[in-house]
Amino acid sequence: MYVVCNKHLEEAIDEFVEVYEQPPDLYELDKTTFTDWLAPQHCHFCEENPKYLVV
Numbered sequence: 469m470y471v472v473c474n475k476h477l478e479e480a481i482d483e484f485v486e487v488y489e490q491p492p493d494l495y496e497l498d499k500t501t502f503t504d505w506l507a508p509q510h511c512h513f514c515e516e517n518p519k520y521l522v523v
């Protein structure tokens with residue numbers, strides 16, 4: 469599972485496919501509410517605000 473900014477979305481998808489050998493599901497963080505999970509404050513690859521959840 470990756471939480472990433474706009475810039476690193478492609479990188480996260482590439483890495484996901486490499487690790488899990490299947491395409492990930494993408495969710496926009498600001499359009500999705502999670503009941504018992506708090507989104508990280510920054511991207512998996514940098515310090516930007518995350519925008520997407522790649523699972």
Ligand SMILES: [Zn+2]
Pocket residue numbers: 472473474475476511512513514515516
């Ligand atoms: Zn990033």
